[in-house]
Amino acid sequence: MRFNEYGGEAARLAADLVNASRPLTPELLEPILSAHGVAEATLPTEHVQELTRWCDRLAACFDRQELRQRCEVINGLLADTASQPYISLHDGQPHLHYSSPGADSAAHVRAVTAAGLAYVVCFAGADRLGRCAREACDRAFVDTSRNGRRTYCSLRCANNDAVARHRAKHR
Ligand SMILES: [Zn+2]
């Protein structure tokens, strides 16, 4: 898994896990994990429970909050991943891997999502972790836009909200 200043696939995985409907099940989680390049995506039941608790903690990272507080939340995640970063050469280019080769899929997901969110805060800016401004939506997103001023999870939500505001004004 590759990381860029926006946390790459790992930060997007974190957002998708936060946005996944509850209760989480293996059927729900496995496609999300494999869509984000988690190779070993099979999940025993006890891992689903573990990941549900983890996703609640990931959710807190996207809430609007002071920088210091957000860092504390993410530091808490990093502390609980017990990850052992190492340089991998499996695709020819040196890059960091955050979970040990033998780690189970839940441990792997914990390690990469914590690292991905930390990348966003340290290299792109903490405000790049956000939640959709449309009240009925509230989905978590990673803002990878050039100016970093995204307030909606999608163009659809931005348009819906614009229409609603327009209607409200002309009522
Ligand atoms: Zn790799």
Ligand SMILES: [Zn+2]
């Ligand atoms: Zn939205």
